[in-house]
Amino acid sequence: MIILLFLTFFILMFLRVPVAISLFMATSLVLMQDNFNMNLVPVRVFSSLSSFPLMAIPGFILTGVILAKCGISVRLIDALRSWVGHLPGGLAVVTILACMMFSAISGSSPATAAAIGAIMIPAMTYAGYDKKYAMGLVATAGTLGILLPPSIPLIVYGITVEESIGELFMAGVIPGIILGVTLIVSAIFYAKKQGFDRDKKAPMAERVKKSVRAIWGAFLPIIILGSIYTGAATPTESSVLAVAYAVVISAFVYKGMSLKDIRPILTETINITSMIFLIIASAKLFGLYLTTSQVPQAVGAWVAESDMNKWIFIIVVNLLFFLLGTFLESLSIILITLPVLFPILIHFGIDPIHFAIIMIVNMELAMITPPVGLNLYVVSGIAKERIEMVIRGVIPFFVLFIIVLIIIVIFPQLSLWLPSLMR
Numbered sequence: 001m002i003i004l005l006f007l008t009f010f011i012l013m014f015l016r017v018p019v020a021i022s023l024f025m026a027t028s029l030v031l032m033q034d035n036f037n038m039n040l041v042p043v044r045v046f047s048s049l050s051s052f053p054l055m056a057i058p059g060f061i062l063t064g065v066i067l068a069k070c071g072i073s074v075r076l077i078d079a080l081r082s083w084v085g086h087l088p089g090g091l092a093v094v095t096i097l098a099c100m101m102f103s104a105i106s107g108s109s110p111a112t113a114a115a116i117g118a119i120m121i122p123a124m125t126y127a128g129y130d131k132k133y134a135m136g137l138v139a140t141a142g143t144l145g146i147l148l149p150p151s152i153p154l155i156v157y158g159i160t161v162e163e164s165i166g167e168l169f170m171a172g173v174i175p176g177i178i179l180g181v182t183l184i185v186s187a188i189f190y191a192k193k194q195g196f197d198r199d200k201k202a203p204m205a206e207r208v209k210k211s212v213r214a215i216w217g218a219f220l221p222i223i224i225l226g227s228i229y230t231g232a233a234t235p236t237e238s239s240v241l242a243v244a245y246a247v248v249i250s251a252f253v254y255k256g257m258s259l260k261d262i263r264p265i266l267t268e269t270i271n272i273t274s275m276i277f278l279i280i281a282s283a284k285l286f287g288l289y290l291t292t293s294q295v296p297q298a299v300g301a302w303v304a305e306s307d308m309n310k311w312i313f314i315i316v317v318n319l320l321f322f323l324l325g326t327f328l329e330s331l332s333i334i335l336i337t338l339p340v341l342f343p344i345l346i347h348f349g350i351d352p353i354h355f356a357i358i359m360i361v362n363m364e365l366a367m368i369t370p371p372v373g374l375n376l377y378v379v380s381g382i383a384k385e386r387i388e389m390v391i392r393g394v395i396p397f398f399v400l401f402i403i404v405l406i407i408i409v410i411f412p413q414l415s416l417w418l419p420s421l422m423r
Helices: 002-014 019-033 040-049 053-069 072-084 090-106 109-126 131-146 152-161 165-171 173-194 204-229 235-253 259-292 295-305 310-325 330-348 352-367 374-383 387-410 413-421
Strands: none
Touching: 002 019, 019 259, 019 330, 040 259, 053 072, 053 090, 053 109, 053 152, 053 204, 053 235, 053 259, 072 090, 072 109, 072 204, 090 109, 090 131, 090 173, 090 204, 109 131, 109 352, 109 374, 131 152, 131 173, 131 352, 131 374, 131 387, 152 165, 152 259, 152 330, 152 352, 165 173, 165 204, 165 235, 165 352, 165 413, 173 352, 173 387, 173 413, 204 235, 259 330, 295 330, 310 330, 310 352, 310 387, 330 352, 352 374, 352 387, 352 413, 374 387, 387 413
């Protein structure tokens, strides 16, 4: 039955059927073959989505869409550029910092790459940067959207394994900063080597003026994370606060949103949310089949009887994530693999929060891994270049990602220190 399930799944995938529908159809087929009561399928699907924490996802998506369409990214970039644009690699550093800040607003990698790339790719190209490099940098820095809080994949991970979403958010902060700093250092060295043009040093009055214009948007991550970690709001309630704040500053402070913008904003939010929720529902059905077939228990018993140790397991899992990342997107990988892997984590004594960050860094790699890396297509569309050009641009950044991933695996406290302060 397992062979039939995966064979059906991959055939449908190669026929370009969406991942969620492929998984749903493949799982339904094997459940029918297994004489499962199919009347329970719709009940299971809807019950899997009837979760209060899941409602944080449309909230953060709506916040990101509002701010991307209403000018917050432009103001953030202008402020950052006035402070660091005159430094070696200033535009590249601005791009990375802007991605980090927008990540802390949207929680989505494609949204971050789209919002920042539309402005920074033309600016970097005009300043003499190789367009291939500019596209690769935006695609790579954009992946920080799923590591720095709030992160939609971390919300899904927390719901799946019943871990604190607040602690998972905190676990992503230090690794996210390390990855961002690594990208910044590499950008400075690259710019010095190539001798790229710099902006003129902005006077202090201009810096202050642009910072004041951007400060309303910069407050949003503080509101989101502050409300969660002070205990004033749950992640779901925090997402609603974020939407309300985004609407107020977009409509009344920046005046970048009018009544005619509401429909396209809601349409894009509904499209993205529906895709995510359909994946979650299909994956939950897949998890039901695994549970009824006792697949996790069988795999756990096999691992317990084998000579595999903790470190071999982690290496194998990282290779598995890399392989899956070539043809599946991040949420699908998380939801398909976690039901099988979680009992093994417990067996080896691996902290689920530490493993979450290892998994998310791998998912960041998946966002820029051909042939289905989402950020590759987002940047390709923005820059109006062939996907092959974007792929060539991200290749050098793979090495940096792997180095950071190794550091995160070897030093668990980088992920666990901040969550431990919340207990």
